[in-house]
Amino acid sequence: MHIEDKSSVVKPGYLLNLIDKIKADPLPHILILDEINRTDISRLFGELFSALEYRNKKIRLSIGDLEIALPANLYFIGTMNEIDFFT
Numbered sequence: 001m002h003i004e005d006k007s008s009v010v011k012p013g014y015l016l017n018l019i020d021k022i023k024a025d026p027l028p029h030i031l032i033l034d035e036i037n038r039t040d041i042s043r044l045f046g047e048l049f050s051a052l053e054y055r056n057k058k059i060r061l062s063i064g065d066l067e068i069a070l071p072a073n074l075y076f077i078g079t080m081n082e083i084d085f086f087t
Contacts, residue, residue: 010064015048019071028073036078052076 012020015031022029042049051059051070058067 010066012066016066016068019068019074022074023071026073028075030075030077033076033078035081037080 051068055070058069060067
């Protein structure tokens with residue numbers, strides 16, 4: 001969701017645009033999420049968790065009329081900052 005002219009507009013963001021670009025490319029693609037422990041993971045990913053489990057199947061997103069299908073050649077790497085861990 002984006003804010004344009006003081007109103008909310010639903011349109012594809014970075015991840016959906018990335019998926020469109022790499023669909024036809026057979027090479028592996030890696031999306032690196034730096035310091036992933038600094039966010040609420042389930043809130044960040046939302047329906048993406050389902051899309052990860054059912055790759056190449058369309059999952060309807062909860063906002064707008066958008067769907068997501070993660071290609072098999074898209075990999076995610078999440079880094080964590082060890083300093084933020086509690087002992």
